[in-house]
Amino acid sequence: MDHKRTFLIALSCGTALGHAPDARPQAGGAPVNDACSGAIEIPCDGTPFIADNTFATTLPSDPRFECDVLPVFGAGTIWYRFTATQSAVRILSTPMGDLTDGGDLALLQGGCDGFTSLRCTRPLTGLSTRLVSSELEPGQEYYIELASSLLGPTQGERLLTVECLNIDPPSNDDRTNAIPFDFCEPQAFATTGATSKSSLYNTVWYVVVGTQFGSMQCQAFSVDIENLSFTVTAGVGTSPIAFSTTFFGRAYADWTSYEGVPYFIEIGSTMPDEGIGALIVSEGGGISGVCDFGGSNTCTTIGFETQDDGVTPLVNGQEIGSDLNGFFAITTSGANAGAVTYSSDPGGDNTSSSDGDLLVDTGNLLILQNNNNATVLQQSVPGIFDTPNDDPEGGAIRFEFMVPAAPMSLQLVDVDNDGSSNQVVLTDVAGRQRTYTVPDEWTGDRSEGEPGMGTLDLTTLNSQPGFGSIATSSQDTAFDDQAVTCIEVRLAGSGAVDDLSWCTDSRAFSAATALPRNGSGVNPMSFGSWSRPTLGGTWVTSLDCSAHSAGGAVVFIFRSPLDGFPTPFGELLVGGQPIFSMGQVHQGESVYFEAPVPSSLALLGRVAYAQGLCTGSPGPQLTNALDITLGF
Structure with missing residues (x-):
């Protein structure tokens, strides 16, 4: 008898990409994975699948989604299973067509006759749904559940990716390593990989020191931790002096403060959630009355030279995980090894590489790492590829912002792909989209004496001539270019991105x-x-x-x-x-x-x-x- 533990993930919106034979609907329209017993096996390597629950049914035997204190049923549930190859998994469900969100996702442990919920999440932003769990056992089998809402055109196709990876606990996983920060300075946090040490799940720690007698207020929000919560302890005390009030991804609390006393904020979730977010603390009054954000645009350009602290360098070939979470979460899809930095210095680390067309001398670029052979996947130092190499099969890079943004521009490098077009898709807070189509020859090829790069203006719908072709654009009605939550770069083949620029206006929020x-x-x-x-x-x-x-x-x-x-x-x-x-x-x-x-x-x-x-x-x-x- 096989005594290995079994885990299940129920996904109420999909079937496998390419509609493999075992994923086709049965007679009567329901897909074969409509019930747990028909769960389709998929790889855990980031390969995208089309998850289509158009004709899926809601069965009484489907487990409820335990994302909140009161579990709820999903609609049109279908099932997948995979075997974990590493200690963590990242699951991403992205809406396609007329759908407005990625649906509800649950990661379950057990068998079809009984489950224990490990993780559950739903799309707070109305866009993709992201679920991360860092408590898996390599070699064990897992199953997936994704569910739709009962109202609106919510059953249909979604793009599903399941990727196994290793995630180390963050540096501030415990109280002794709490990260200090200043009043009225927004602090990004990531609980992915954090351990559970109290009544909250997956917590990380921060600390501020009082400068006067009065009051403090902390506000936190997250793009994907719906049950976000935090507690506050003072000095050497271990009993909380304040508990946050929580509502759909936001939490706040007030407490009396004293000069010279350190206040430790432990932030996590009341349910098994992991993700990213930001918090801010004020002293001497409420945040809105004390903190002056200037009321003007703050503009940022990321050239992939350093982590989000602006100091720690990103080296050639480095895998990009949570390194830039202070600005946005980066996720990828397609048959590649993920997002990686690439030095474009003609006299630098990649001088003798086969990617001479990327040596445009602008510092680091961001590429999708090739995974076609063992040589390009070799890492002498964990997390750093010895030979960074852009994947000829392309894929997608998604930038999901911490707060809504107004994108300004993006530099594309060597996106010439033998007749195929690339796309840059902006999605606003309401799920409406603007799409830029960048044809072959728009950048030209550096190795042939052509520019090899070009800057795409993300503020206009006008045609944008490049080296040898013209980029065009279209958008949904009422698209809001001042409140964009996601930028997705869809590369048809090899190529790179650089210098992503955007602005935010604190008054708008x-x-x-x-x-x-x-x-x-x-x-x-x-x-x-x-x-x-x-x-x-x-x-x-x-x-x-x-x-x-x-x-x-x-x-x-x-x-x-x-x-x-x-x-x-x-x-x-x-x-x-x-x-x-x-x-x-x-x-x-x-x-x-x-x-x-x-x-x-x-x-x-x-x-x-x-x-x-x-x-x-x-x-x-x-x-x-x-x-x-x-x-x-």
Whole structure:
């Protein structure tokens, strides 16, 4: 008998890339991996698969997703299994087509007749869903669950990658190595690989020292730790003096502080979550009243020369993991060995390499490392490839920002691929996209005396002539180029990127707004906002039902936007997870709704999407939507 432990991952949105024979739907439409017993085996090497749950069903035997205190069922669940080759796994589910998020992911241990949840996560940003677990055992088998929401076009194709890797605990994994930082200075953190030492999971430590008697406030947020939480201890004490209030990836706490006393912040999750985020601490009052962020644009250019501390150098051939998490998370997909630095110095480490077309003399570049033979995969020093070499099969590099950004430009190097085009895709907070298509010959080839590189302007939709071709662009309606959360560079073959530039405006993340949106315009513009959704205030809206006889008026608020899903009652413009709804009777006139907004900094910058519905003769009618940002 095989006594090895079995782990399961249920993924309610997909089938394997290329639709392998064992992944095709059975008679009746349901895929063969619709139930746990039909889980499809996939490799754990980062190879992308198309996960398609269009016709998957929801079975009573499917385990609930334990992402929160109250577990919930998924919709259209399908199953995969893999064997761990290293001690950690990173799973990424990216929406394709009309889908607006990566779905809910769970990593489970056990067998089809009983499970223990190891990890669970859902897409907080409305984009990709990322799950990381660093507690696996090499050689053991694991299975996957991904689920869709019941509303909107949420069942369909997603791009799924499962990659095994080794992750060491971060340097501040324990209290004795807490990282000091200053008041009003945002501090990026990463809990991936951290151990669980208290009532919280996967915690890391930071410390600030009081300079006066008064009060302190800490606010933290994360792009992928939904149950983010922290505790505060003082001096040599081990009992917490403050516990954070937590709400959908944000947490905050206040406490009384004293001069000269160190305050240790242990940050992690109330559920098994790992990921990245940022925190900030103020002294002498609340963050919004004490910290002056200048209210102007802060612009950054990353040339892949140093880690996010701006000091520690990135060396030639270095694998890029969490080194730049202070700015963005870098993930990759495709048949390659991941993101790696490449020195472009013509007289440097790569002078005799086969990649002379990358020697453009601009410092480090970022490439997708070739994995086609043992020579290019050799590492004399762990984490550093002896021979960095760009993969001829290409792949994708994703930059997922800590906070929404306004991309400015990106340098592309040697992206000439025998007729194939490359793409750079920007995705905003609502899941809308702008796509730049960069044809062959746009950069030219350095080894043939041509420029070999070019800078792509990410602020314009105008055509951009290159060396031998013209880059073009297109975008979804209402795409917001000032609130981009992800940049994906899709390389058709070999090549590199450099000098990624973007700006952020601190004021943009604290202003309360309720902006109208109306898809293709078929719905009446009859849902309005009479006040801003400010923290501690009351949000007042109106719904004009004067085109109907007496009936019902409903306002419903959801986590995600939709571009316009057609229904018999108009276009549905909101979807994903419901937050709350309000309803009342109308007499064929305008009615008003009041919704109190909690006075909680944990909600600062949170977004939601509202839409109205009027009933009564001549029939139900959906209205325009309001895109809500909570703030001041």
